[in-house]
Amino acid sequence: MQNNTLLQDDLTWDLTTVFKNDQLWELEFQSIEKILPTIADYKNQVTETAQGLFDTLEFDHELGRRINLIYLYSCLKSDEDTTNETYLSMHLRAQSLFIQLVSATSFIIPAILAMDEKLLEQYKESHEGLTLYRHYLEEIYIQKSHKLSSEQEELFSQLEEIASAPSQIYHVLTNAEIDFPMVTNEVGEKIQLSHGIYHVLLESQNRVVRKEAFLAMYETYQKQIQTFASTLSNHVKATNKKARIRHYSSARHAAMSQYSIPEKVYDQLLSTTKEHLPLFHRYMDLRKRLLGVESLHLYDVSVPLKDDVALEISYGEAKKIIIESVAPFGEDYQKVIQQGFDNRWIDVVENKGKKTGAYSFGAFGTNPFILMNWQNNMDSLVTLTHEFGHSMHSYYTRQTQSLPYANYSPFLGEIAATCHEELLFEYLLNKTEDTDEKIHLLHTWLQNFCNVVFVQAMYAEFEQTIYEWDSTGEALTAQKLTDLYSKLMKNYYGKALTVDEVAGVNWARITHFYYNFYVYQYATGKSAALMFSKQILEQGKPATELYINAFLKAGNSDFPIDILKNAGVDMESSEPFIEACKVFEEKLTLLEDLLCNK
Structure with a gap:
């Protein structure tokens, strides 16, 4: 551990590009506090004329941009040292300001949804400025059939706190009380x-x-399995009821509709993954043989199979490796990453009080910022590569898109970061001549794929099943949940794995079951990233240009599925999942060959 004051500047991020100092942050904060009450002036004009609608949307987005900068600065300063009460206070104030903005502008979307559709079309046709907001308004209007009357929406919002109670209880129980x-x-x-x-x-x-x-x-x-069954059961019940109230066909439909993702994507993931489970079984068989155990248990599936390869990588070496690994993207891409290293986008070193973990974060008009807690090992290299993937996605989006579209859907969120990881893996695998290092890399890659694709698909099937059970009136008892989870484990992991009776309670440990059909996106993101990286490595410049221009630069300018289609990946088809499993099989075969020849 080191003290921040002793760090070299090039190992810390430069936040003066957001605000020169705390005093300027405070002035901007006070300025926005004075502006917030004036938002009410737009209530009477938002739908009265095309100009009124345009002015309201412009005001809303510009104010949001300014508050995002306030939030970004306070968050990053607080994360530098979580014990610093000055920056913690600033961050809490920024959060409060953001909540005030959301509350003050809450009339805008209901007012737009209340408009006659023909009138809205007339506005878009007659006002040149509204051309910019065409897709933004389309995304709002597509949810019209699921919105309630203003009185019902008010009641619904009051019930939301009660409906979220099971999730809150679960998190307190599993993180603090257990x-x-x-x-x-x-x-x-x-x-x-x-x-x-x-x-x-x-x-x-x-x-x-x-x-x-x-x-x-x-x-x-x-x-405490009965308590966990109660929290999950009540969460599922509340989510199903909310979906029915909003006239969705199911809770899954409601969750995926939020980002305009067709349910077919979910179904394709599950059906294609099941078809390729023999590959997962084959890997589990290999793991069992290499560990030399008579029976493989859940506590055997995470242990590294090659523990005598310790790759020590300094931060300076990591810079060189990352820039070289993304060479398939071209020199301009490499220059942006070099700019990130040179212009202090990264807070590198672990320090007392610093927030743990890693992330990429930024705002419209700023460069991305990366938080790291650097250790001289492979994990840190992969993490920094991953976060730079997020950063490059954000960089190209914000450089290309106007303010309403300068972000991207969570469905797309992990693809660029995972694509970076794939290029890093191929770079390291091709660079080393050491067989043990190759074996180590392949083990690591295969294990990651299993966790991100096969296991997440299993979670997705469990989640879908329990929501279907509840919708037909079946009680989600602890025993039923445990039996279902045990059955799925046997199907997914195969005969090589001995499923201990107690292993079936693992569903109670999965926090993401309270995030409403989120887990499938890990598998879809991995599959899309593998397809992109394969195209880039095999086709070169044409695939690279398509990836950067149609995907990284697209932001929210189109629906996520269409963005991917335009970039060459159709997630409504089985192709990305089939191709991902083909890559898995290739890597597994390569590992088996290396082991046979040792």
Whole structure:
């Protein structure tokens, strides 16, 4: 650990590009506080004339842009040192200001939805400025049939807090209230089990350590399984009822409709993944053989199969590797990443009080910023590559799109970052001549694919099933949930895995089941990224230009599915999922060949 004051400037991000100092931030904050009350002046003009609609939308987006800068600066300054009460206070004030904006402008969308569709079309045709907002208005209007009357919407919003209670209770229970026992680590010490420690222990080469941690974690959840079943059941019930009230055909329809994703995408993922489960089974068989165990258990599926390869990578080396790995994107792309290193987009070093983890964050009119907690290892290299993928997506979007479209859908969110990871993997695999390093890289890649595609598809099937059960009146009891999860594990992992009775309670540990049909996007994002990276590596410049121009620069200017189609990936077809599984099979075969020749 180092103190921030001792760090070199080039290892910290330069936030003066957002605000020169705290005083200018404060002046802007006070200025916006004075403007917020004037938003009410637009209530009477928002739909009266085309000019009134245009002025309202312009005012709303410009004010949002300014508040985003306030929020960005306060967030990054607070994350530099989470113990700094000055910046924590600034961040809380920025959050409050953002909430005030949302509340003050809440009349705009209902007013637009209340308009006659023909009148709205006349406005768009008669006012040149509204041409910019054509797709923005289309996205709003497409949800009209699911909006309620103003009185009903008010009642619905009041019930929202009650409907979110199961999720809130679950998070308090699993993060604060659950009491984990002491377990033994690799050196024989007794330590307190936690969510973070659990993942570390599962990668231990000592099977006794892994098993003890596994049983301690799952048996703890088993003791409170009725409570977890109650929170999940009530969350599903509330989500289903909200979907019905808004006239959606299902909760899944409601969740995917929010971002205009056809439900066919979900179905294609599940059906294609199931067809390719023999590949997952083949990998599990290989893992079982390499570990030399009579029976493979859930506590055996995360341990690295090649633990004697430790690649130490300095931050300086990482810069060079990342820039070289993205060479297929072209020199201009590499120059932007070099600019990110040279112009201090990154806060690099782990420090006392600094926020843990990593992310990419920015706003319209700023460069992206990357938070890292750098360690000289492969994980940090992959993480920085990943976050630069997000940053490049944001950079090209904000450089190209106007303010209403200068962001992108969550459905597209992980694709660019994962594409970066794929290019890094190919670069490292092709560069090394060391067989053990190749084996290590392939193990890592295959394990990641299993976790992101096969396992997330399993989660997606579990989630869909329990929502269907509830919609037909079936009670989601703890036993039913556990039996379903155990059955899915046996189907997905195959005969190589022995599914312990207690393993079926794993559904209670999956936080994402409270995020309403979110998990499938990990698998779709990975599949799209694999298809993009394959096209780029095989076709070169034409594929690269299409990827950058049609995908990275598109932002929210079109529906997510159409953006991907324009860039050469049709997620409504089975092709991306089939191609992803083909890549998995190629990597698995290569690993098997390397192991046979050792």
